């Protein structure tokens with residue numbers, strides 16, 4: 001489903017956020033991307049969501065070369081994607097229902113169908129009873145679950161999450177992980193960028209590790225312990241965790 005071949009990303013100011021990164025992710029996989037702060041995790045997700053473009057190399061999603069997706073086609077490309085942000089990015093002047101409905105409204109889905117799908121998504125994240133509330137009155141964990149409902153309401157084949165548990169305690173993080181595992185069991189390909197080694201260990205899935213923009217490890221479908229030991233051994237990541 002995803003194929004990166006020698007992908008590099010240089011931001012203005014000559015900074016190489018990704019250097020010669022190559023990997024494949026098959027349809028239906030769940031993969032964690034980890035590494036120290038500034039390692040390039042967010043940049044990798046930004047390339048996949050076409051917020052940024054590669055400077056060199058080739059990035060394919062479903063056989064589509066992302067460098068060839070023209071700007072006006074980007075919204076169509078994103079219809080197959082769900083994106084979960086760390087800071088939720090909810091619209092504060094819209095209700096929970098309206099926030100979740102947004103991707104469907106933008107895609108021109110019929111109103112009755114929107115109602116059905118929004119309620120199914122809210123049910124999935126356990127927030128059916130909060131649809132009329134505004135984000136400001138929700139807890140951090142609830143806001144993140146609204147963000148997840150919004151990301152999956154249009155049934156994307158690929159779900160990208162950037163530090164989805166960054167602001168949450170261990171119990172809420174575990175609940176979110178269970179949600180992602182559940183989506184994955186239902187066939188969604190899931191990529192999660194995170195520093196959270198505990199979460200990675202609990203999931204026991206494949207881990208891609210970045211260091212200063214380079215892909216330094218790819219565990220394959222690793223047993224949880226191996227993945228954890230690998231990540232815990234990275235001094236840059238340890239420094240971030242202990243900070």
Ligand SMILES: Nc1ncnc2c1ncn2[C@@H]1O[C@H](COP(=O)(O)OP(=O)(O)OP(=O)(O)O)[C@@H](O)[C@H]1O
Nearest residue numbers: 011012015017035036037038039040041042043044
């Ligand atoms: N728009 C930009 N312009 C210039 N440099 C950028 C830009 N975005 C990111 N960078 C730099 O690229 C590098 C990689 O950033 P990125 O956000 O991908 O890292 P990250 O691994 O997600 O870090 P964190 O865990 O702190 O979020 C960093 O050094 C960052 O400062």
